[in-house]
Amino acid sequence: MRLSTKGRYTMRAMLDLAGRYGNGPVQVKDIAKNQMISERYLEQLLLPLKSAGLVRAIRGANGGFELAKRPSEIRLLDIFTVAEGSTAPVECIDNAAKCERSITCVTRDIWLDVKRATDKVLESTTLQDLLDRQTNAVFVGNGI
Numbered sequence: 001m002r003l004s005t006k007g008r009y010t011m012r013a014m015l016d017l018a019g020r021y022g023n024g025p026v027q028v029k030d031i032a033k034n035q036m037i038s039e040r041y042l043e044q045l046l047l048p049l050k051s052a053g054l055v056r057a058i059r060g061a062n063g064g065f066e067l068a069k070r071p072s073e074i075r076l077l078d079i080f081t082v083a084e085g086s087t088a089p090v091e092c093i094d095n096a097a098k099c100e101r102s103i104t105c106v107t108r109d110i111w112l113d114v115k116r117a118t119d120k121v122l123e124s125t126t127l128q129d130l131l132d133r134q135t136n137a138v139f140v141g142n143g144i
Helices: 005-019 028-035 039-051 076-083 106-123 127-141
Strands: 055-058 064-067
Touching: 005 028, 005 064, 005 127, 028 039, 028 055, 028 064, 039 055, 039 076, 076 106, 076 127, 106 127
Parallel strands: none
Antiparallel strands: 055 064
């Protein structure tokens, strides 16, 4: 299973917003520059997040995007689902009718285990957890 560019960039944009949480809206151009993502592509990534209630858009000269919830309230599974859809590595996990062998397929059980394990990690990790990891990585990298 591979995470697409869409999923990786969406996660990076959300982490960028999480790092600026509480400081008001952030303009798309600033996130794009900081994350090295084209503004146009970033706008396409942010709109579904807005529809899902994870970010909000503020209009006007000082407008931009900001998290709609605290970083500790946004789980990575929520972001992943908006960006990528299901974590199932094969279609038959979400819809057994996609494969006539799904009822007797022993590998399907493994793929289900993979989905459950992935969901567990993404559900138990928040944007705040990532911010904390990022802070710890900076301290460790600086020998602190």
